Amino acid sequence: MKIRVLGSAAGGGFPQWNCNCRNCTGVRGGTLRAHARTQSSIAVRAHDPTGGTHGGGRSASWALVNASPDILTQLRANPDFQPARSARDTAICAIVLVDGQVDHTTGLYMLRESTRPWALWCTDTVCADLELRHPIFQVLSHFCGIERRRVALDGSGFAVEGVPGVRWQALPVAGKPAPYSPNREVPLADYATPGTQELVESLEPLVHDHNAILMANHGVVTYGEDLLTAYMRMETVEHFAKIALTTHMLGKQNVLSPERVAQLTEIRKKIENAKISSLRKQEF
Numbered sequence: 001m002k003i004r005v006l007g008s009a010a011g012g013g014f015p016q017w018n019c020n021c022r023n024c025t026g027v028r029g030g031t032l033r034a035h036a037r038t039q040s041s042i043a044v045r046a047h048d049p050t051g052g053t054h055g056g057g058r059s060a061s062w063a064l065v066n067a068s069p070d071i072l073t074q075l076r077a078n079p080d081f082q083p084a085r086s087a088r089d090t091a092i093c094a095i096v097l098v099d100g101q102v103d104h105t106t107g108l109y110m111l112r113e114s115t116r117p118w119a120l121w122c123t124d125t126v127c128a129d130l131e132l133r134h135p136i137f138q139v140l141s142h143f144c145g146i147e148r149r150r151v152a153l154d155g156s157g158f159a160v161e162g163v164p165g166v167r168w169q170a171l172p173v174a175g176k177p178a179p180y181s182p183n184r185e186v187p188l189a190d191y192a193t194p195g196t197q198e199l200v201e202s203l204e205p206l207v208h209d210h211n212a213i214l215m216a217n218h219g220v221v222t223y224g225e226d227l228l229t230a231y232m233r234m235e236t237v238e239h240f241a242k243i244a245l246t247t248h249m250l251g252k253q254n255v256l257s258p259e260r261v262a263q264l265t266e267i268r269k270k271i272e273n274a275k276i277s278s279l280r281k282q283e284f
């Protein structure tokens, strides 16, 4: 198997366009001995240096793991990804997504001129995020479209078409889902010392999109239009935590599908909006 690192920077790349930290300023001005880096992505293919019929040689087929916003730059930096066998061509035969984050999916927009639908591998939760919350699949359906392939998290491996001889297996790892994911309704803020500005800063990026936040190794904070709303949200989080703990101890959780959760979220929004408008009427 051959792995090629296409990009190794975190979200935003290095230097990040609006960042004036010491490192970004230094690499921009040439005063820091560092390489500019594009956003994280790798490509994988079968190892066949003889260029035989098993995916080696100039026309080797690569599976792209994550389509970063820098994909066009990354393709230009790797000329063998353009084997030029026909008027429109690419050595990328399939795409595997490790999550549904912007940094790993935006490149799909740039790959929309494909002459055939992209074979696209992802888990059910990532698929739901990209259908319901960040409707990139819907947008792509107006261009090349995708043929979704399911990545299971039960340890069963899979094989990516066009990349023979490589067995893939997905391992669930702890991480934050994308901010628009319904699986991130109660986010976890990084640990910070209680009572400090550091704690405020750990919560700040999460405040706009949520109404309850878990604070790592600390506790939970909720808020709302009034004290009662904030209090009820705290009750909800604690009630949910008890259910989660109990089901964890029992060893089985029947989790609703992201589609079902999205339906419930819609209903909640409607109820909240109705409540707010009736409160406003009472004020006048």
Ligand SMILES: [Zn+2]
Pocket (backbone or CB within 6 Å): 015, 016, 019, 020, 021, 022, 023, 024, 025
């Ligand atoms: Zn920076």
